[in-house]
Amino acid sequence: MMKFHILTLFPEMVQQGLATSILGRAAEKDLISIDAVNIRDYTQDKHGKVDDYTYGGGAGMLMQAQPVYDAYRSVAGEKKVRCVYLTPQGAPFTQKKARELSGEEKLVLLCGHYEGIDERVLEEVVTDYISIGDYVLTGGELAAMVVVDAVARLVPGVLNNDESAETESFHNDLLEYPQYSRPEEWHGKKVPEVLLSGNHKKINAWRLEQSERRTEERRPDLYAKYQEKQKVIKKLSAKKRIFIHMMETLSRGLGEVLYAEGKNVLIYLPEIGNAMLNAEDEEHLEKMLPLIPKAVSGHSIVTVTDRWNERVSEILGYHGSMLCSQACYTRGEPLPVRHKDIRQLTVEEVPYVAEHYHLGDEIYVRERITAGDVFGIYIEGKLCGFIGCHNDGSMGMLYVEDAYRRQGLAASLEGYLINKQREQGMIPYAHIVNGNEASIQLQERLGLNLSDPVIWWLYKISFRMKIDKRL
8 A cells, every 4th residue: 555645734625635536446445545644733833833934034934844844753753754845946747757656655745835844844854846837836735636646546456447557648758649439420520440440459550650649749858758769679679589678668668768879778667676788798888887776776676688697796786697588479460368267366366376476475466466467367266377467567477276287278378468468569578587498388389489598687685586487
């Protein structure tokens, strides 16, 4: 559960504004919690005063440091909790920032009033200064509600259809494509024929074209950024089997390009703290290494191609590694799925998946399931296997109980996920640990293209991950 603590002089305003619709339902389901903290409750003034005149003169009153500080400490305790101050002087609030904040377990939002807040307390508690636009409001409450709404809807499970968060405006630096509903004709205007065709490939192509056109017309700044990503993808596509993970990370809007010169590319996945790197020579490698964000030096995975695993491990202090091949499905036709009873799993199945999946802990399993990315296969109503999509976009988490093996269940599971991703305009891919012959054979039977073992997964030993021979 993600916890929002809003420090304000008008808690009723915040509570009423955020207690309805999608956010209200998410709070009822314990997916998020919204706590409006009245700063006035923490003043030491017997009259409940929280403001005073500014030193040096000037119009207006200033919120004092003490009540703001004590209100912050009431929710943060002695820990340093990320605190957002809503101010016109802050950095512009973007979808990228919303995604970054959605990864926090607890978030404090500080609402100013009058002429602002004493600078000394801001220096002590604030980590982010955010503006929702170049205009002035009477207080920070409306801005705080905007931030909470944008962030909360990205928390896994908040939206009924998790795909909707991935296909709307600003996803992958594109504005959303036009949408239509019934009737087919209204005021002489018809729904585009392609949307009635049922051909998902053509529909996805049309939607992409419309998004590109709309972004170029309305947001040329975003379109320029999008074009730069496309240039990188095009350069990598010459060796698709090796670089498919980088290409799809960019295509799906999961990664940011930190360095690109030819096929020398460094990509960062800000939501999960992973990095992907390819260097054609040592000169470019040394240029990229200082650009790897500090967050990656923790427990996250760095994926590097070919021969640089030792050098990257040395720089980041990593001691764990796995050599993998890449498999990707590039054929035009969908795969046959023999076993039809395959369902998206819910949090009720977390214990089952966590018991049988040994490449991650229960926290990771829960996150993947609540994101809607794990699917189970049922025989006569009994769950007997599953497959999922990792937070970097790759397929994995494939498992079938011993009693149900050699019945084609693994092929049905992977075929189902491949077809689902193809319908969404993705190129399905997976990393196969070197030596996992059973998984290699499965990929070959399904028609996936395989690279030689050229992808290294690098991580700290303390990262809770066991080397396993599963997909």
